[in-house]
Amino acid sequence: MAGKQAKILTDTAVAAMLRWCDERRRYPHRDKVVVLLSVKAGLRAMEIAGLRRWRICQLSGQVEH
Known part of the structure; x- marks a missing residue:
């Protein structure tokens, strides 16, 4: 693929x-997040599929930076 x-x-x-x-x-909110993770963060489909809420959210529900 080079x-x-x-x-x-x-x-x-x-x-x-x-x-x-x-x-x-x-599920429009979920689908928007997937689009934005791909476009803004540059994540690939497998990387997005591997995300888990506990990995990116604090206990309060806020997204970690």
Whole structure:
């Protein structure tokens, strides 16, 4: 796979994906988080699937930085 460049989404495409999550999905909050983790944090599908709430949240429910 060496030499393959990842495609970068435009802000318009990301906004369209987030709107789609609101309009068409059963769990829009979860789906938005998945989109944003991929776009903003650069996580891959397997990395997102491996996340667990206890790894990223404090006991109060706040997201750790």
